[in-house]
Amino acid sequence: MAQQPLKRVLVTGGAGYIGSHIVLTLLLTRQYKVLSIDNHHNSFPTALKRASQIATEALPEDATAQDRDSAVVESFTGDLNSRADVEKVFASGPIWGVIHVAALKAVGESSEIPLDYYATNVGATIQLLQIMQEHGCYSMVYSSSATVYGTPPLVPIPETTPLKAESVYGRTKVMCETILADLCTAYPDRWRAISLRYFNPAGAHTSGLMGEDPRGKPGNLLPLLSQIAIGKYADSPLKVFGNDYPTRDGTCVRDYIHILDLARGHLLALEALSDERAPGSTISPDVFPKEGGKYKAYNLGKGHGQSVLSMIAAMHKASGFEYKYDIIGRRVGDVPDLTADPTLAQKELGFSAPLELEQMCEDLWRWQSMNPDGYGEQ
Amino acid sequence: MAQQPLKRVLVTGGAGYIGSHIVLTLLLTRQYKVLSIDNHHNSFPTALKRASQIATEALPEDATAQDRDSAVVESFTGDLNSRADVEKVFASGPIWGVIHVAALKAVGESSEIPLDYYATNVGATIQLLQIMQEHGCYSMVYSSSATVYGTPPLVPIPETTPLKAESVYGRTKVMCETILADLCTAYPDRWRAISLRYFNPAGAHTSGLMGEDPRGKPGNLLPLLSQIAIGKYADSPLKVFGNDYPTRDGTCVRDYIHILDLARGHLLALEALSDERAPGSTISPDVFPKEGGKYKAYNLGKGHGQSVLSMIAAMHKASGFEYKYDIIGRRVGDVPDLTADPTLAQKELGFSAPLELEQMCEDLWRWQSMNPDGYGEQ
Ligand SMILES: NC(=O)c1ccc[n+]([C@@H]2O[C@H](COP(=O)([O-])OP(=O)(O)OC[C@H]3O[C@@H](n4cnc5c(N)ncnc54)[C@H](O)[C@@H]3O)[C@@H](O)[C@H]2O)c1
Numbered sequence: 001m002a003q004q005p006l007k008r009v010l011v012t013g014g015a016g017y018i019g020s021h022i023v024l025t026l027l028l029t030r031q032y033k034v035l036s037i038d039n040h041h042n043s044f045p046t047a048l049k050r051a052s053q054i055a056t057e058a059l060p061e062d063a064t065a066q067d068r069d070s071a072v073v074e075s076f077t078g079d080l081n082s083r084a085d086v087e088k089v090f091a092s093g094p095i096w097g098v099i100h101v102a103a104l105k106a107v108g109e110s111s112e113i114p115l116d117y118y119a120t121n122v123g124a125t126i127q128l129l130q131i132m133q134e135h136g137c138y139s140m141v142y143s144s145s146a147t148v149y150g151t152p153p154l155v156p157i158p159e160t161t162p163l164k165a166e167s168v169y170g171r172t173k174v175m176c177e178t179i180l181a182d183l184c185t186a187y188p189d190r191w192r193a194i195s196l197r198y199f200n201p202a203g204a205h206t207s208g209l210m211g212e213d214p215r216g217k218p219g220n221l222l223p224l225l226s227q228i229a230i231g232k233y234a235d236s237p238l239k240v241f242g243n244d245y246p247t248r249d250g251t252c253v254r255d256y257i258h259i260l261d262l263a264r265g266h267l268l269a270l271e272a273l274s275d276e277r278a279p280g281s282t283i284s285p286d287v288f289p290k291e292g293g294k295y296k297a298y299n300l301g302k303g304h305g306q307s308v309l310s311m312i313a314a315m316h317k318a319s320g321f322e323y324k325y326d327i328i329g330r331r332v333g334d335v336p337d338l339t340a341d342p343t344l345a346q347k348e349l350g351f352s353a354p355l356e357l358e359q360m361c362e363d364l365w366r367w368q369s370m371n372p373d374g375y376g377e378q
Numbered sequence: 379m380a381q382q383p384l385k386r387v388l389v390t391g392g393a394g395y396i397g398s399h400i401v402l403t404l405l406l407t408r409q410y411k412v413l414s415i416d417n418h419h420n421s422f423p424t425a426l427k428r429a430s431q432i433a434t435e436a437l438p439e440d441a442t443a444q445d446r447d448s449a450v451v452e453s454f455t456g457d458l459n460s461r462a463d464v465e466k467v468f469a470s471g472p473i474w475g476v477i478h479v480a481a482l483k484a485v486g487e488s489s490e491i492p493l494d495y496y497a498t499n500v501g502a503t504i505q506l507l508q509i510m511q512e513h514g515c516y517s518m519v520y521s522s523s524a525t526v527y528g529t530p531p532l533v534p535i536p537e538t539t540p541l542k543a544e545s546v547y548g549r550t551k552v553m554c555e556t557i558l559a560d561l562c563t564a565y566p567d568r569w570r571a572i573s574l575r576y577f578n579p580a581g582a583h584t585s586g587l588m589g590e591d592p593r594g595k596p597g598n599l600l601p602l603l604s605q606i607a608i609g610k611y612a613d614s615p616l617k618v619f620g621n622d623y624p625t626r627d628g629t630c631v632r633d634y635i636h637i638l639d640l641a642r643g644h645l646l647a648l649e650a651l652s653d654e655r656a657p658g659s660t661i662s663p664d665v666f667p668k669e670g671g672k673y674k675a676y677n678l679g680k681g682h683g684q685s686v687l688s689m690i691a692a693m694h695k696a697s698g699f700e701y702k703y704d705i706i707g708r709r710v711g712d713v714p715d716l717t718a719d720p721t722l723a724q725k726e727l728g729f730s731a732p733l734e735l736e737q738m739c740e741d742l743w744r745w746q747s748m749n750p751d752g753y754g755e756q
């Protein structure tokens with residue numbers, strides 16, 4: 001039986017932490033031809049090579065030429081701020097859909113250099129959508145964030161919560177969601193988009209070959225904990241910002257979700273954007289309304305929160321490292337509890353996030369101890 | 379006594395209705411060297427020639443070479459979406475400040491082609507700010523709009539009303555205001571910006587040489603009324619959308635402000651952005667806080683609303699034309715009453731809008747009858 005030709009899907013920021021795990025997840029399905037564009041502002045090309053390597057090794061013995069092709073990502077080094085760089089990708093052949101992951105993502109930095117954030121996160125997104133439209137590519141999965149909720153009035157947080165970001169970074173996400181919603185409303189027969197609001201992606205691929213390797217000192221708790229456990233930052237003690245929040249143990253609570261569960265959410269979103277359904281599809285007909293704009297936003301989280309202290313305990317268990325920490329004052333802008341209400345993605349996409357905290361920490365620690373210097377590149 | 383060198387000020391969209399009257403107002407002060415960039419998407423180059431002509435004729439007999447230079451606008455034909463076009467303007471010499479007027483502005487159209495609106499109104503603004511920053515130009519007066527208030531909970535509308543635009547066009551204005559506020563907060567010693575939220579600019583320069591000449595059928599009431607009075611659109615009767623609003627006579631109420639009063643508001647805003655004060659300056663030290671971001675938004679309106687029916691009556695009085703109109707159903711998106719609370723601009727900028735409705739209509743009618751085909755260009 002002849003194989004269906006592969007749908008070409010572009011992952012922007014494909015070499016980054018989340019992007020590279022999405023790329024790998026797509027490669028492993030052998031259903032897509034995956035392209036990536038990344039300027040390696042915060043990532044290394046090796047991530048993409050490892051993804052192709054893992055997917056190629058997973059091929060069955062009787063793999064066809066098309067299967068082999070589907071296991072290798074087509075990688076473009078380019079800047080989304082450059083129209084020419086993006087057009088080069090689209091000139092390589094018709095692209096069916098885009099998973100738009102690339103962005104600047106440091107909350108603190110975003111208030112220091114807001115123009116860079118607005119340019120890369122908003123300006124470049126508008127330009128990408130224009131180029132997609134010029135090439136007849138009308139489907140986007142967008143990497144949004146729980147930060148769009150600001151300080152949510154209701155926890156666990158449902159998608160119906162009014163968006164009210166409290167940082168420049170968060171505002172760039174709200175703006176892009178708004179633009180996508182308006183675009184889908186204007187062209188209900190053409191554009192479709194799904195925003196996925198990530199809670200706290202954590203962990204690494206179980207092979208230990210891929211994981212998070214941010215440039216510079218990690219801004220997020222888990223990668224910081226794992227880098228401390230391999231001996232980095234020994235001279236600057238770990239800081240816990242506030243233990244007087246209205247939470248279980250007084251420290252901030254976040255909803256950690258395994259990066260592989262999160263990545264799988266993108267497969268479901270791609271299927272929801274498509275007119276075709278896989279056999280045994282879990283996509284509900286309610287994803288898009290019959291009339292009106294085909295835009296939807298979903299939380300991707302487990303629906304269970306973990307406090308800072310419980311994360312330290314879990315990473316101690318995984319790595320054996322005895323963490324020392326100082327409890328200091330609250331940090332401006334920290335929200336006490338960001339736990340997702342994941343019901344909508346469960347109901348409409350058939351999404352679930354079964355991987356538990358213990359495995360997130362084990363997988364993270366495997367990656368970190370196998371690759372103490374990350375991808376080992378500059 | 380030697381003259382101070384002129385501050386170079388760029389007016390984007392300088393050939394448009396509002397832009398050309400701002401340009402003229404600046405030229406007449408002989409205090410600035412005025413530059414314009416416009417792609418003539420919705421305007422004609424003649425507007426700028428007329429502005430230079432009026433200002434040159436107004437020069438005193440003993441005008442210096444610098445005075446003569448200050449009466450002529452330096453005009454660039456270029457697209458704000460093109461980095462190269464904007465950079466060409468900045469390459470012409472140091473620019474002290476930008477009055478950013480250029481935008482797409484049709485509310486209805488904005489929901490049909492949202493990407494064009496987001497690109498021109500938001501993407502190009504981000505790029506303009508980047509180019510300004512690269513050239514050490516840190517002052518902007520931004521053309522915002524009463525539409526940022528959506529359906530306001532309180533009328534007359536104070537600036538403290540939460541922004542909640544109800545159209546794509548309005549959202550582009552809110553986004554740009556947000557970006558400017560974040561930029562000024564990040565660089566309190568560098569960036570300064572003032573957003574001017576226009577209510578309904580109306581009328582024309584008293585010479586009859588300059589006025590509003592939109593391409594296509596006017597979207598706004600007053601220019602439509604004046605074009606009808608000179609005999610256009612005779613076959614399609616004037617439509618009044620709804621007479622059952624909770625207003626004096628049931629038709630929608632807007633706050634019309636003479637275009638020359640509005641333009642003068644930009645002179646005051648430029649002065650407020652500057653460290654220098656003109657003799658007899660009306661700018662209050664309260665415009666910007668001592669600490670924190672130097673960003674402020676002001677309403678520019680008269681603070682008196684006029685209903686659709688009273689505008690028809692006023693234009694009848696000015697033109698003598700007997701308008702026939704059909705009262706039809708409400709139009710989606712129309713807000714009953716948009717009247718400014720102009721107190722803040724009065725108090726902090728010393729702004730006032732003394733020109734009355736009668737004069738707006740007379741000036742408009744003079745322009746229209748002297749130029750039945752506008753600037754007469756294609
Ligand atoms: N990691 C989180 O906790 C988290 C949470 C919520 C949302 N997100 C969002 O998920 C996305 C991915 O986050 P991540 O954690 O993988 O970050 P990351 O920095 O690892 O990945 C982003 C990738 O985009 C690339 N990139 C940045 N600017 C670019 C440009 N101008 N052109 C081309 N490529 C560019 C970077 O080099 C990087 O590879 C981002 O949009 C982020 O805002 C992340």
Ligand SMILES: NC(=O)c1ccc[n+]([C@@H]2O[C@H](COP(=O)([O-])OP(=O)(O)OC[C@H]3O[C@@H](n4cnc5c(N)ncnc54)[C@H](O)[C@@H]3O)[C@@H](O)[C@H]2O)c1
Pocket residue numbers: 390391392393394395396397415416417418419420421422456457458459478479480481482483498502521522523524576577578579598
């Ligand atoms: N007229 C109103 O009632 C009103 C009310 C509130 C706010 N505003 C705002 O005031 C500003 C001016 O409005 P106006 O009534 O004078 O409109 P206008 O269309 O007459 O002026 C806008 C000018 O910008 C130019 N322009 C558009 N896109 C451009 C681009 N990409 N590059 C270069 N130039 C470009 C147009 O050619 C035009 O000359 C706009 O920002 C508008 O949103 C207008």
